[in-house]
Amino acid sequence: MKLLFIGSRLYDDLDWYVKSKGIESILTESNENAINLDLPDQVFIVPRGMDGPKQVALMQNVDAVVPLIGIDPPLIDVAHMKEELEEEFGIPVIAANVRAVELTSNKIKTKEFYQEIGVVTPKYQILNSPKDLEIDFPVVLKQGEGQGGKDIMVASSMDDVDEYFNQFDQALCEEFIEGAEISIEVLGYNGEFVALPPIYKGETTLEGTHPLNKTKTGPCMVEGLDNNLIQHVAYKVAKNLASDGIFEMDFMFSRKNNQLYAIEVNTRPNGTRYLTTATCGINSLCELVNMACGEFSLANISDNLQYYYSTEIPVGNYNGPNPNEPVKSFEANDFIVHGPEGYQRITARAKSKEDLEKLIQKLI
Structure with a gap:
């Protein structure tokens, strides 16, 4: 199996998994000074845009393409490349299609989409x-x-x-909705969708505190809110988008109105993925690899689900115990350190709230 990955910034999150499956890894990157270029088997420095990755995919005769792009602007170009490579060359691209990107990359179109499918939004x-x-x-x-x-x-x-x-x-x-901020990941491929456990990201503030500055917990435990409802609505949104890859959705829950509101949906890897992995054992980036390999299924997700209490805490610069190798895998650790220096975060998990508190005290 030979896979092409587009973008190096997130590649270290799944390099260990790619190697464990014996996959030949090829990576394209537009920045010759980018991080993680020493990890794949081959690296091609290409101009910005998707023409370079498309040519590499064809030249190297890869089995599938896995874009690792965590920002919005390139997603529409990825979607157009997906259509061309899949329709003309039969190479799967594990990413959202053009319709899904157009609906989700513009907040006004997203609002209209929510109304069309009967999902409550502010x-x-x-x-x-x-x-x-x-x-x-x-x-x-x-x-x-x-x-x-x-x-x-x-x-x-x-x-x-x-x-x-x-x-x-x-x-x-x-x-402005006063209440709990919630995120949830939905994975989808070939018409199958699964909503993972929702994550609690803190309370809304009039100051507009950035999510990176808040302590997050998983699974979401908000009084008066049924997590099955969040998963049901998230599944409905993903099903109607009818696309592939990762869907990350933001919700607000108003205790005053006893109402769940859909806010946004993104068709890319997202900032709560570490916490989702810690909570349930399902790593969304690794699942992109499984999709590319033809190994993604609802049955496999169900079989691999785990149940932990987890939290993510901003620490700036981490100075605690070193995690085991591979450092980005919860299979080898009960905590992961991620983010650039000065903005690092710890995501940790344990089987009970009490054990989680003890672990956090040890780490910070």
Whole structure:
């Protein structure tokens, strides 16, 4: 089996798994100084875009392509490459198709999609001027495109809205939902979809605290909220997107309204994947490899499900005990350290809450 991976930044998360399966690994990267270039069997430095990876896939006669892209802008080019390689050359590309990317990369289109399939989302309007505002404060102002909290403001007054419009000519204006922030991964391939355990990411704040600065826990345990409901809604969204790969979805749960609201969906690897793996033993990046190898199935996921309490804590720079090799695998560790220096995080797991607290005390 010969696989082509696109992008090196995330490759160390699954290099151990690729090697364990005896897969010949080829990687394309546009930055010759990028990290992890020493890990695959072969590396090709190519120009930005998908023409280079496509040519490498054909030249090397690979069995499948696995894009490891964690940002939104290249996803539409990946989707077009997927259509060409699959339809014209029969090479599977484990990524979202054009329709799914178009629906999820634009927050306004995502809102319209939620309404079409009957999924509850916060009240919203497209705001072309501050004077057009019809939703009561506080409100959330966003741009149609962007990720990681970029260009988002929680506005509590017209002065805030005016300030936002000093930078932008238009905004997606959404009612502010006070409550629990939740993420969930759904895996899908060849029409089969499985929703993994949801993750609790903390409470919403008027200050708009970035998720990276919050302590997260798994599985999600929010009073009054049934995790089966989250999984059911997430499955419904993925099923209607009808695409392949990883779907990461953000929800809010309002205790006041006893309502689960769908916020966003991404068709790429995401920031809660370590915590999901710690909680249930299913590594979404490794499952991309399984999809490429023809080994992904709901039965295999069910057979490999585990049950842990887990948490993810920002530590800046980690100075605790060294994890075992491979350092990015929970098969060898009860904790993983990830993220760049200065912004590192620990994701840890244990069979009980008490054991998890003891482990965290040992690590930090």
